[in-house]
Amino acid sequence: MKKHILAASLALASFSSFGAGFQLNLQGLRQLAMGGSGTAWPWDASTIFYNPGGLARLKNIQVYGSVMSINPTTAYGNFQGSSRSVQQSFTPFNFYVGGTVRENSRLGLGLGIYTPFGTGLKWDDNWAGRYIVQSIDLKCVFVQPTISYRLTEFLSVGAGFVYANGNFDFKAALPVQNLDRQDATIALHGNASGAGFNVGLQMKATEHLQFGLTYRSQVNMDLSGGSAHFNVPNILRNTFPNTTFETALPLPSVLSAGIGLKPLTNERLTLQLDLNYTGWNSYDSLRINFTDHTNSLKDMHAPRHYRNTLTTRLGGNYKISKVVSVMGGAAYDPTPVTNGFVSPDLPDADRVILTCGASIKPIKRITILAACEFVTSLKRDAKYNYGNFNGTYWTQAITPGIGVYYNF
Amino acid sequence: MKKIYTIGALACLFSACKPSVNITTPPTAGEAVFTNYMAIGNSLTAGYADNSLYATGQINSYPQRLYEQFSLIQVHGARDKFYQPLLHSDMGYPGPRKVIGETYSFCNPLDSSIGAVDLPYFSQDVEDAKANNFPVGPNGQLNNIAVPGIRVADYPVMGYGFSNPYAARFYHNPAGGTPLDELKFRVDNLHPTFFTMWLGANDVLGYATAGGQGNGTMNALPAVLNYYSTNDITPRPVFENNYDTAVQLSISTGARGALINIPDIKSIPFFTTIPANGLFISRQSLADSLTAFYASRNYVFQLGYNYFIIEDNAGILRQAVPGELILLTTPMDSIKCRGWGSYLPIRKQYVLTTDEIQFIDNATARYNEIIANEAVRNNLTLVDMYAFMKTLPAGQVYNGITYNTQYITGQAWSLDGVHLTPRGYAIVANQIIDAINTKYHSTVTKIDVNKYNGILFP
Incomplete structure (x- = not known):
């Protein structure tokens, strides 16, 4: 006889994870203000991220710090009603130190600490998609020691080793209710780490025309020993025991090509174009493996099938005077998430990005930067077949940021 | 349309506007009248x-x-x-x-x-x-x-x-x-x-x-x-x-x-809920003794899931066959403790043959x-x-x-x-x-x- 009638799975619905929305392109404020482009032109020490090959082009050692504030909001609607995510605020930061070891040296050294993936989404606990996600949060910091060498006046190369560390939090309702009709919940929390690299070629054809080519490797974030906490009715304590889990979250590779030029004879205007090819298709499924299993608590497996994307970024910097410059830019960032796989934990859609910014150099050696990014997704009629959860999503985010750098 | 997007985007930069999605449409009765x-x-x-x-x-x-x-x-x-x-x-x-x-x-x-x-x-x-x-x-x-x-x-x-x-x-x-x-x-x-x-x-x-x-x-x-x-x-x-x-x-x-x-x-x-082959045998000795018990009928029991012994509509004892149904109201204690479905049949009022x-x-x-x-x-x-x-x-x-x-x-x-x-x-x-x-x-x-x-x- 079946000993426990309560067999089968009180299905843990699923959950997905990261898409373009989790990839932050905020690693340098001047680049952010130019639509996120910066592969070709080594503006400052943030080239450690944008193109390690450009580091040997800096004239001296530079210390660079910046902080941003992201405030994304996602709206959801179906034929029965609509809801909006709870306002979340996230403050990614960047810190770089580096440059040529002494004036006119061919060797550049540096260290970057930056936030390439992150953000979160929190819905009302009782919203329609609560059995798929109530909140998700991911913060990822990369530490990248970098070496760069100027082979010739034309070509400079660079490479950095990436150590990544991140926190992962997830909460969803479980389809069992207590006598007060409240849903049970699952809460996952864990810390992940991984390693990768960032290499680049920087090419200076003339003073007015430069090129860049970089490859940032995939970083496999391994998460083990994460805590899985179940808040369930008493009678189900043994059915859903608190346990630990492990998973792997692949952060995708990015291949970038950029061109920068100064079209005007007065050299005040710099225009640049970047293309980013992101290898999202490495992310074909997500598995959560629990340490303890019961008839109802089984490992989760959610199919993804992300596709690679090509992002186009365009920006300009206009030097008004020796002290003040202004920047503007735009980008188009198509979603890696194919329809049928659009989960409300990351309701990703094609994004349109508009940016602006300014820099001032009040005294010698110090530059202060400010930038602002506005992102809107295109409204998407999305399907999530795995949880049969469909609807229309629209996401917007405004990201202001400030920063400063000092040249030694 | 693009223009409106851009203007809307710029407006959002300077105000705290939030995205919203409203795709509900008012329901209609069509040719039906739901009044009463x-x-x-x-x-x-x-x-x-x-x-x-x-x-x-x-x-x-x-x-x-x-x-x-x-x-x-x-x-x-x-x-x-x-x-x-x-x-x-x-x-x-x-x-x-x-x-x-x-x-x-x-x-x-x-x-x-x-x-x-x-x-x-x-x-x-x-x-x-x-x-x-x-x-x-x-x-x-x-x-x-x-x-x-x-x-x-x-x-x-x-x-x-x-x-x-x-x-x-x-x-x-x-x-x-x-x-x-x-x-x-x-x-x-x-x-x-x-x-x-x-x-x-x-x-x-x-x-x-x-x-x-x-x-x-x-x-x-x-x-x-x-x-x-x-x-x-x-x-x-x-x-x-x-x-x-x-x-x-x-x-x-x-x-x-x-x-x-x-x-x-x-x-x-x-x-x-209770499958016709829901008789779970966990020990070989138990399977052997059941097989011996029903030797005259040539029923063979094995480790794992076996078809229950039931009483058909005419009150005759036999082993259930695939597709037959055991009702949810079948007393579990009788199966677990009194040998129903194995040494004794599950009574006919709990079986659909x-x-x-x-x-x-x-x-x-x-x-x-x-x-x-x-x-x-x-x-x-x-x-x-x-x-x-x-x-x-x-x-x-x-x-x-x-x-x-x-x-x-x-x-x-x-x-x-x-x-x-x-x-x-x-x-x-x-x-x-x-x-x-x-x-x-x-x-x-x-x-x-x-x-x-x-x-x-x-």
Whole structure:
């Protein structure tokens, strides 16, 4: 006889994870203000991220710090009603130190600490998609020691080793209710780490025309020993025991090509174009493996099938005077998430990005930067077949940021 | 369009504007008029759940859900309130409802499992037992006149309301009239403009839940006058005649409506939870001794799952064969501790054998033909619940929850394995809404199923 009638799975619905929305392109404020482009032109020490090959082009050692504030909001609607995510605020930061070891040296050294993936989404606990996600949060910091060498006046190369560390939090309702009709919940929390690299070629054809080519490797974030906490009715304590889990979250590779030029004879205007090819298709499924299993608590497996994307970024910097410059830019960032796989934990859609910014150099050696990014997704009629959860999503985010750098 | 986007984007930079998505459209009645909605049926329509009738079950009935959706419609939507013969308590009427609890094996107190138990603090609520003790409309209207247990066969039975405790609570003349008289009275009283009728399941279920003990050939003779035993399958002409009379009465005020057909019992957990091969043997010595015990019959038992030993309809002991059904009400202790299904057979009233299942399938098919014909002839919409529920064993995912026919974990069926949870009834209501919208070109909004509860755990 079946000993426990309560067999089968009180299905843990699923959950997905990261898409373009989790990839932050905020690693340098001047680049952010130019639509996120910066592969070709080594503006400052943030080239450690944008193109390690450009580091040997800096004239001296530079210390660079910046902080941003992201405030994304996602709206959801179906034929029965609509809801909006709870306002979340996230403050990614960047810190770089580096440059040529002494004036006119061919060797550049540096260290970057930056936030390439992150953000979160929190819905009302009782919203329609609560059995798929109530909140998700991911913060990822990369530490990248970098070496760069100027082979010739034309070509400079660079490479950095990436150590990544991140926190992962997830909460969803479980389809069992207590006598007060409240849903049970699952809460996952864990810390992940991984390693990768960032290499680049920087090419200076003339003073007015430069090129860049970089490859940032995939970083496999391994998460083990994460805590899985179940808040369930008493009678189900043994059915859903608190346990630990492990998973792997692949952060995708990015291949970038950029061109920068100064079209005007007065050299005040710099225009640049970047293309980013992101290898999202490495992310074909997500598995959560629990340490303890019961008839109802089984490992989760959610199919993804992300596709690679090509992002186009365009920006300009206009030097008004020796002290003040202004920047503007735009980008188009198509979603890696194919329809049928659009989960409300990351309701990703094609994004349109508009940016602006300014820099001032009040005294010698110090530059202060400010930038602002506005992102809107295109409204998407999305399907999530795995949880049969469909609807229309629209996401917007405004990201202001400030920063400063000092040249030694 | 692009321009508007850009301007909108720039405006957002300087103000705290938020994205919003609103794609709801106002529902419309189409060619239907939902002003006065009447629900006719049996326990499934009454909101019966967890082996009893109780107030919370009633207010989660599918007719209540339909009324709520109809009342969202501006023109020709449902008006006034939805009146049901509401009980006062959640005790259960007349017996206790089932709740989730721990059950202990009689022979091994350490062997506990989570399952359905009678409400432990049950005591009959005196208000529940009183007749006509519930709010009704200004003219005494009731919108939901479903009676748990009623069969199509019962409609012409004089004094039916006297014998059925649920009917006795609200029939205006329980002892001196028939269910058809009651239907006529309620129709004249409410003047329904729209009705749903879900009848017929009990004409076959009574036979099935009794383990196929009566006459399954559809040739049963009435026990008394025009009353057929609840253990029999109702004869086809009786079903056809009574069903047609009930439909004609229901449309006598010009109402439009939906006829809902009878589900396949094989998609109901009551019949599918205990598999015919549910005899689990964990030790080789046990398998060997059983094989030796049945050596004369050449039954061989192996480690793992084996077919139960059962008693067939003629009272003859044999091993079950694939496809046969063991009822959910089979006493577990008798299987675990008294050797039922192994050394002793599972009694015949807990077993549906192959021939009994054929009788049930045949009757269900004949009744559903009659219901389909009635729908066509009277220009009513047919809700094919038979086909829909056949899809449920595989599971239906709705907003992250998988609903299926698994007992308890499937979320749709209540603890009695026959009737539904509030979520299950909402799923049924959505099927009815689909059929209505197709037939009457209405746009009744579907229900957010997960808003209601499934099985509750202590």
